[in-house]
Each structure stands twice: as structure tokens, then as C-alpha cells.
Amino acid sequence: MTRTPRATARPTISEGRAVARTKTLPGSADGTDTVRKTVLPGGLRVITESVPTVRSVTFGIWAHVGSRDERPSLNGATHYLEHLLFKGTRRRTALDISAAVDAVGGEMNAFTAKEFTCYYARVLDTDLPLAIDVVCDMLTGSVIDPAEVDAERGVILEEIAMTEDDPGDSVHDLFAHTMLGDTPLGRPVLGTVDTVNALTRDRITRFYRKHYDPTHLVVAAAGNIDHETVVEQVRAAFDRAGALSGGNGGEPVGPRSGTRSIRSAGRVEVLDRSTEQAHVVLGMPGVSRHDERRWPLGVLSAALGGGMSSRLFQEIREKRGLAYSTYSYTSGFADCGLFGVYAGCRPSQVPDVLKICREELDRVVQHGLTDEEVRRAIGQLSGSTVLGLEDTGALMHRIGKSELCWGEQMSVDDMLARIAAVTPDDIRTVARDVLGSRPSLSAIGPLTDRQASHLHEAVA
Template sequence: MTSPSRTTARPTAQEGRAVARTKTLLKGEDGAGTVRKTVLPGGLRIVTETLPTVRSATFGIWAHVGSRDETPALNGATHYLEHLLFKGTKRRSALEISSALDAVGGEMNAFTAKEFTCYYARVLDNDLPLAIDVVCDMLTGSVIDPAEVEAERGVILEEIAMTEDDSGDVVHDLFAHAMFGDSPLGRPVLGTVDTVNALTRDRVARFYKKHYDPTRLVVAAAGNVDHAKVVRQVRAAFDRAGALARTEGAEPVGPRSGTRTIRPGGRVEVLDRPTEQAHVVLGMPGVSRNDERRWPLAVLSAALGGGMSSRLFQEIREKRGLAYSTYAYTSGFADCGLFGVYAGCRPSQVPDVLKICREELDQVVRSGLTDDEVRRAIGQMSGSTVLGLEDTGALMHRIGKSEVCWGEQMSVDDMLAKISAVTPDDIREVARDVLDQRPSLAVIGSLNDRQTSHLHAAVS
């Protein structure tokens, strides 16, 4: 466990070089769990968490760009670019990129989200310099070869087709559209067949140049790592590409801010598909990731649909056998959020499932949760928080995302304290704020007219 430190920033520059600013953000015991941050003169941030007792390390670079930064014509460009950065640089071919990590038993991947993109590699600690060199080369030296753009277009179209075959995934995109409409947050991260087919090499290359300069990137490394060595190796890799010289003296971009207007509740979006199971998401606006109410809302979500003892699981699955999978979730963005309840059930059971969901949400608004439910949900969240951070990949994800989204780090102890401090009164207050709003609804499945007629009643 770690605690905040007030260590003063100190220079780490070599003779004749611009000064980098380094400070310790969280100080661990015997060095374990210590989090340090360096800002290079070109605006590149480097954050590390040291765990001397492990033999692995995960290295990642986070780009301060996601699908919500796309115009309608560029929908899918962020994800397209994620694929293309693996397809060759000025120094390496696509095969050389993949074989470099394969040769040392490493793992390399990437993902695109609504508000950021991450590229990462997990390796043995001795192979960390290789991972740093390869991933930094990908981010700074991609050639975006026209032939690779066309070849990868087919791969992405297949990925879209694969996703479309999974109605359990698509229903969440449908729900986002119900809440946000035809806005960046309401569009799918992958784009559509039409938008992906319309993207040209020049459009993607301009998007790359605009969003991948050092001021918009965060480097994160966790595991058996030495902060000073990581800084030197990253700086050398970016200097080799001339990236830092282009932005020398610039400051990093800060976390996102702004105000997002969510569409009024009561919207129902139905996608008719000949599926054996209907997929349902009922939800309403939540809170942003900067809102202190996110802690009681997360506890409320866990109590409603976070485990086998949760209310929805007990009422929908255990007592009535209406669904195999049902859960509640929250999503927090920079300026808004979502709260949703999901269930997968036979189309004939959709009206009953929706009725139970509304009854349980209304019951919490009226009466809150019992003390026992609150204690159980806090215990569940505390345990999952700690257990979820037991590998270097999860630790890299935590410190990288924290820097991109909040510009600061929170210790595990402080996170647990925030969760444990939630009271039944906090739950009642956030339930009134969030659950007492008119919901919207997304449904995928083969419903007859009678079943469909019940949908609008569920959001009234």
C-alpha cells in the first residue's frame, strides 16, 4: 500500500540539455509501490510504479485522443490508426514489430476508448528496454503506408462484422446512441462500414500528426522498473525520432473538461434481430469521473447488480429464473456519465424483466439500501479493487489512466478509504439524483408487437 508524498520536484537533465521535472507522487514501503513522474521539456509525461519483487514489467503509452474527438466523417479514425501503428515504421516492418516481442515471450496489444487510446507491451523485466524501443518507435515513427491502410481496412471491417454478431456488445452502443444521439459519445468506437470505407490514408495521417505529439502522450511503466532508466530510454527513443525537438518548451495538455448535454430520458431504441435471446439496457445519466458522487454511485451499482447477492441478480435470476446474465454498471466521462442495468433474456420475458428493473430502481430511490447491503457492496468493491491490481498490466493501466484523466495519482489506501466512507445517506442522496430520472432504453432481439408495446411503458 502507498501514501502520498510531498517530495519536491528535482531536475534530472544531463549537461547541456533542457531540464526535465521529476517528483515522487506516491511513496511506498521499501520502494515497493512508489510512483514517480517526470515531465520532459517537450511536454512528454513519464509515470512509473516500482515493484522490485516481480520479474515482469508492463510498458504503455497513452494517447490523449479517443473516438469522441472524431467528426462524423472521421468516425472510426482513432481505432483505424490504432491498427495502423502496428503496421510498420521507418525502422521496422510490421513483421519486425511483432517478432521482436514474440522472440522474448512478450505480449503486445492496444485498445481505443471514447476518450483515450493505449498501446502496451508486457515483458520480463530484463526485456523492458526492448519493449520501450518498439512501442516508442510505433508511436513516433509510423509511416502509415498506403498499401497497409487498404489491407487493414478489410481487417477492421471484419472486426466490425464480428462485433455486430455479438448483440450483447452492440446493445451498449445502441444505448449510448439513445443517450447521446448522433454525437461523438453516441457513435461506435469502431466506426461503421460506411465511415471506415470512406477514410483515406491522408485523413488518417493528418489525424495522427494532430493527436500524437508528445504533449498529448503519457508514458506509463509498472513492475520491476527503475524510473531514471525508463526516463533515459524513453527520452532517447523520442529524441531518435526528433519528436521532442518539435515540441520543446511546450506543456502537456491537461485532463478534459467541459459540459456535455445528455438527451432527455424516455427514448427507446430497438434493433430487430432474429436472436434467441433479447438484450436489454435500461439506464439514465450518471455522474462524471470527476464528481465525488461517483463513489456512492459505484457502491450503489455493486449492491444493485454487482454480484450474485445483488438485488437484480437475486430478483431476476435466482428467484424468477428470467435471465442468465444481469448486472448494473456505471461509466464516467470527463463531463458526464451513464448508469445502466443490463439483462439478457428470452424475448417473451422482456416486459417482466423491465418491470422488475424499474421496481428495484424505484425502491432504492424511496428507501435506499439496507446497512447490510451497503457493507456487503463496500466489501465487494474493496476486495475487487485490490485483487484487480495484482499484475503489472493492471498497475500500468491505473497510473496511465489516472494521469490522462485526472492529472494526479490516488493511492490504493485512499481509494479504499473513499469506498469505505460511503454511508447509507450518501446512497439515498445519489439514488435520488441519478435513479429518479426518466430512463432511456435499448433493446436488441426479435420482439412481437405486444412485447414491443411494453417498452415505452418501461421508460414512462
């Protein structure tokens, strides 16, 4: 049943200060309206989901900056900065930061994506004040020490090397480049050896100051918490750093939007590597995360390559034994998207695998899915959506990303209703719109000239 959204505005404790704006939102995983949002003076957003039945809390800060915000010469700066914010503040050394969370048995980490960055800590509910103080201090008080910049450069170069040693991972970076070219979205999040070596402390510091003011940040917390208490503790931490002045007039930066055309039909990119397997991604433009077609496309992807009963898994692995791993996936950005089919197999099997992939894509375009396939895919997607929200880290991720990327919260009931409403006709329509376009292809492995020629045949 779809839950009717409601928003109840009520001010937080002001005590003579500028009053923060707070409202209750639909969106909690258990069906109750326990998601609340406050906008502090200066534009900092604080959003929480209360789960009184657990003893843990995950606290995170999302920054409205990713690798797509980098100029070519700054490629890798967002990820470099993510590392450096762990390396010391005006109040703590790098060891102080890690030791504080280790001492209470907590976990702390961060990740950088193409459109956002997230820093988070998971702790016992009684240790939430510590997590808030440490993570907020990292985001507002980093000194970006020159010695740490030089030391961390080596760590990041090792991370790039590690990624390149995993072709099953790096083929997706290659696919993004194949589809999007030498653009911010097409370049790797980690940067390259050349761009990372060229980044200086001054350039990274300017990038930090530009993108980490309160208007670009969303604070998210989920677990056994009280919203007003979290707001006051976050406010105190940012006040301590003098960080609530805010840019952009103190109004939060809105979600990204726009449209982007991807003109990459029929492109093929191959990296010759001495690996045992060849790794291939066959795909085409998908839909943006704001496009309503994302719901039927998600169901379609689940049926095509989302599990052991999916068409690709059955045809490629179960019936013919051509690959160990094969799946389909969607990537939705603010203004465009990608749809891809991945397989890892022996180089000699690449022609047969690609032939099956094209046949299955064409079959879906022409005939859609059966009613049984649609029902099964809806059940799989619905179940994985709910089961994926069984811990406080996943809940924090959902509410933080939703606020940053959509500017609103969709309840789990509403998400399940959107998935359940997908029909076979919706699948046929989105299959024609997306899978009906000419694909492109990326491959990594030791392919002979003859094997490589089949790649071009696969996108003809």
C-alpha cells in the first residue's frame, strides 16, 4: 500500500540563535514516519532515521562533489581529497582520528563516486557523540599537510595499480570511457598516474574550500538516535570550526539536473592485457536517475542478468558453461545513464558469449519478457530492496543519497509500489527505447586479431 507523504514543520531549539527548519518525512524502512530533516542556518542539512530497536548508529556526511566536477587537470582530486581528510585536523593527528574510533570498536570509512563523496562511521549508540565530533572535525578542520599530500600520493598510485590489476573491475571504467569519452563522467574516479602525480597541495586545498562549505553537505544518521540531539551535536561541531557561515546565500545546493546525449553507438575499445580471462561489457545509453523509466529498466535488468534464474546466466553459464560470471546492470547519473552486460570468459569463448548477449538483447526488444519473468524479476527486485536495508549503514546511505541526489525521500512502500506497478508493456517500451539502440563494447584481455574482429561484429 502506498503511504501518503506528509510533512510537519516544527522549529528546533533556538536559544537566541537563528532558527533551524525541521520537518518529518515519509521514508522509513519499517513503514513509520521516523525520517526527519533539519536545515541549519548556513545551509547544512541534517537528516536522520530513528530505529529504536538497534544498538548501533551509522553517521555520515555526504558532499555534493564527485569526479565529474573535476577539470581534466584535476582528475582524481576528489578521491585524493577523500584520503587527505583522514590525515589530520587542527585538533587531531591522523593517528588520533583512527584511534578514537578503534577504541570504541567502531568502523570508519569513505568512498568517492562520480557525483558525490561520503564519509561515515558506524558505532554503538552510546558513542554517537564521538562519531559526530570526529567526522565533522575531519570535514571542517582538515589541515591538508604538505607532507601527508606527498605520502598519500604513493598510496593512491598503489590503489590505481591495484584496480588495473583487476580487469573485472577496471573494464567498467573502460566502458564508461567508451560510452562517454574524455569527459568528466568518462574519466576514472581515481584519476591516472599522470594526473595524480601532477596534483599539488595548493590545487587540492582550493578544491576543498570550494566544494566543502555547508551548502554542499548533507549530514545523515540512522539507528538508535534522537533527531534533535543529533542536530544540536552537529551544530555544535560545525560552530566550533566556524563552518556554518555557508556560501551560496546559505541555501543548500539543489540536486543535479539536465540532459546529456551519449553519441557512442558502435564504438569498440580494447585493452590488451596478459590475463587468463577476457572481460567484456556490451552496452548502450540507459536512463538518468530522474527518468521514470528507471523502474521498468531495473525490472528488465533483473530478468535479463540479475540472478541465477536470469536469461543471461541460464544461457551463458548454466546451459553452455561459457563463463563463470555474467550479469547486467544499470548506472543512473543526473543527466544520463548506462546499461551494460558483463561477462568474464576465456578469450576463445568471447565470440560465442557476445553472440548470445546480442541475441538475448534483440529477443527482449522484439518480444519483451514473459509474464512469469516479469513477476519473478519484480519479486527479486522488491526483496533485495528491503533486505538491503537491514542495517544502519544501508539506511544512512539511502536517506543521505536521496537527499543529495533527489532532494526528497521516497518511502520504502512507495518504492515497492513503483516496482510492483511495472507491466510487461512497460518492459517492452523501455526495451525498445534502451536496448533497441546500437551497442558499444569494451574489452580487456589477451585477444588475438581474429578474436578482436568479432568485437566489431558484435556491435554492427
